[in-house]
Amino acid sequence: MSNIPGDLKYSAEHEWIAAAEADGVVRIGITDFAQDALGEVVYVEHPEVGSTVAAGDVVGEVESTKSVSDIYAPVAGEITAVNEALDEEPQAINSDPYGAGWLFEVKLAAGSETDNLLSAEDYTQQVG
Known part of the structure; x- marks a missing residue:
């Protein structure tokens, strides 16, 4: 059974999204289910810091x-940070997908909502 923390939101494409900080920045990674399906992660291609993304890109x-496997932006906004530690240790995605294995951060665009994302309960139902 995959670990699915209740305090996160999820996309249908198996990304998790942490609640927005006061500055409107959310942290994003791939779920435990996704990393398990992928197997041992050996490389991560990061998005470009400063680039603007639309949900689903x-x-x-x-x-x-x-x-x-492609990484999708579950929300719209500007990429503000990437987890450069994954360049040296991509397997952190396998060992700690909700902690050290985070992928990137996005400053939410005006009007970009996380309400349309899946709750932990909904995501659990999706992955069985």
Whole structure:
């Protein structure tokens, strides 16, 4: 059974989104379910800091020993940070997907909502 924290929101594409900070920045990563399906992560292609993304845009990819998977932006906004530690230790996505394995941060665009994302309960139902 995958670990699905109740305090996060989720996308149908298996990204998690932490609640916005006071400055409107959210942290994003891939779920435990997704990292388990991928297998051992060996490389992460980061989005470009400063770029503007729309919800649903492909912003990077995660490469594992099994496959390559696109990373999608679950919300619209500006990329403000990427987890550069993953350049040296991409397997942190496998060992700590909700902590050290986070992928990038986005400053939410005006009007960009997280309400349309899945709750932990809804995501649990999606992944079975």
